[in-house]
Amino acid sequence: MRKNVPYRVYLSENELPESWYNIRADLKNLSPYLNPQTKKPVAPDEMLAIFPEELIKQEMSDERYIPIPEEVRELYRAFRPSPLCRAHNLEKLLDTPARIYYKYEGNNPSGSHKLNTAIPQAYYNHKAGIKRLATETGAGQWGTALSVATQLFGMECTVYMVKVSSLQKPYRKLLMEAYGAKVHPSPSNLTEAGRAVLSKDPDSMGSLGIAISEAVEDAATHGDTNYALGSVLNHVILHQTIIGLEARKQMEKIDEYPDTVIACCGGGSNFGGIAFPFLYDNLKEGKKTEIIAVEPAACPTLTKGKFAYDYSDVAHLTPIVQMYTLGHGFMPPGIHAGGLRYHGDSALVSQAYHEGLIGARAVHQTDVFKAAIQFAKSELILPAPESSHAIKVAIDEALKCKETGESKSILFCLSGHGNFDLKAYEEFTSGRLEDFEYPDELLEEGFKTLPQV
């Protein structure tokens, strides 16, 4: 029994950070977003058709700290600060000298970190007079978060849910509907983008790229409606930095500082959220924390993708972004970590990786679920498959410490719970879960879909 550090470290509500950290201030070589038609840098007002002015400002801002509006902080207080947990029981199970910490973001009805950005996005849109938000969702966590956040401001919410996820996770759909959202499996026949996909492939299981196209089209063609994205964009990652800012304060309270920071990485929002405040310390405060983004071997954007300009969606409605990408035509296999199944990564995460400021690892689905079960049985939280990618690498790192005898401090983001992912767990425990590895021969095909800029 290790009594010196408690199982959970809390912050009081007064200690809730007052600003988000904007890493754009410290990543100087970012390439601009390009207009998908003209290939010229996007001007802020080109985005007004689907985003409110305040979020566009945040998207483009180079201010290092951006104040969190008091109305948003007040709503955050219903579920934040989130606990920093010491994984005493997992450490015991692994018999490791490592000190494992995780920031748990699942204690809210979205079941994940996604509510951290859904609330400010709904807030700024509401302030701008918008009545409805349209969005896509993969695993369902983001759609749930936006359903919850919009109703706090009396707004409507339309969710295009990747079809394979809506089949794997019927309860996610019901949860969004309980919070008042309209949910459509994507591709749907409600949009040009959806109909175009269905005419080529009536049985399409969908992808995030398609669902984004549908939601963007919906927003662009309705005056009272804007679009909201749950990851990838700068302002989304900005909002998520509250995770890392809180974690840093919590570690300070127990005289700790991480040697390693780990998070799963799909679009990059929980990763950037926990990692960027520590990356700031590396860049500006002389710290040397190892930062690792974890992705599925089935969708290895950072570890096998190309750093290039690409479309963010299938219908070419969104800006062209410089990022690590497998090509926007990439149709990922139906793995269970729906939130990690995007063809690219956020510009910010991509730039940091390109500059060698962070590392990346790709892991296999069955290894991830093995780690998830170890975690669930020791730490008594059933983790989301996405978050379990981070658990897998945290366990790997802790086992290395066991070999070397080092007592490293390992921090990872437990971005969400797996209560809606039981079918995936069943496949794993019954031995039916398959591993997919993205085949090298498909890489060149995907890269052929990259736009000329």
Next chain:
Amino acid sequence: MRKNVPYRVYLSENELPESWYNIRADLKNLSPYLNPQTKKPVAPDEMLAIFPEELIKQEMSDERYIPIPEEVRELYRAFRPSPLCRAHNLEKLLDTPARIYYKYEGNNPSGSHKLNTAIPQAYYNHKAGIKRLATETGAGQWGTALSVATQLFGMECTVYMVKVSSLQKPYRKLLMEAYGAKVHPSPSNLTEAGRAVLSKDPDSMGSLGIAISEAVEDAATHGDTNYALGSVLNHVILHQTIIGLEARKQMEKIDEYPDTVIACCGGGSNFGGIAFPFLYDNLKEGKKTEIIAVEPAACPTLTKGKFAYDYSDVAHLTPIVQMYTLGHGFMPPGIHAGGLRYHGDSALVSQAYHEGLIGARAVHQTDVFKAAIQFAKSELILPAPESSHAIKVAIDEALKCKETGESKSILFCLSGHGNFDLKAYEEFTSGRLEDFEYPDELLEEGFKTLPQV
């Protein structure tokens, strides 16, 4: 914005209570359990076939405080102390001068308070050399809790799950299996008790009474196997008093004391758990807290049942207990609060109600879900249907305060989350949810099944 009391009040892990409170010390007129065959008081060693000695001692003990073993406290620390929450946002929504607090027990993989007793039950059985525990589950929360707790001690777990619940909640079954349990829909053909029911009614949807019979038979006929019950028994309620003991400390921290304490009541364990420490204060410290047990109008054991000796299970394997009961032959309608669908109440809760020390209310299913949605949308936790019975009455009480202008302090137990109850929510939001009220004409029929003692 009300800043004086935070949204959540925490205790440090050092403040975790060191003893459970045993209300048997203060309820002097309890009737003994009777042997179902001889109708004579049950001797402790008659229960050894299915329970370990330490739990039998606790069942019979008249000591007011029973120490929590350090091993159990250490495992509790993975999820306790649980937060006491101030419902600022619900208060705002209701525009009430009442101060509403809830103790949230859903932050653990059972999703409910059930883990509080599953851990000590597994612990004492493990210490006694037992290799497997058999149990029943209604809503699935208890089965999940015991699945989690047994694996902590390397034990096996067999769960007889009421058939209607296993159909309504397939994810619950998967969750138990993810934690390594074997789950059988009940009535099953694995036991005499199950086969007897199926031979009369092959389509039986089951009941807690039947599932208990199956689990008890399984335990009694296997030497390495004991039985574990998730509610009703004295030792179960004893373990759950950690809820009320923590809540009292947490309210003290903010200079509060409840005028009203509310919990839903099926067998009575979350109710007794939160209420009995406050009932002690009423009995011994001159406090005058109003204590309200809330039950479904479809299963109104306290409000319409008879205070009489009855069997706890359908096959008459368990002791006869003096309790409020609708008759053990009662076949409840398939309401969604599976955890509140038992024909009786615990002896302790029944005695307290019989002596007028606590109150009781019966509420309708649709009103309960309406309250649940109000709560989910304001407090950002999707509540279990069972817990939502307490929410309904807490809201009623808060609205009374709005009328009278009183600023009462209302505490209720939010015993679990509703992540596995989305089908019930869907029925409600789509208008398909039906109300059932237990018909008076059936009461006399149920009472005819009471044993002569």
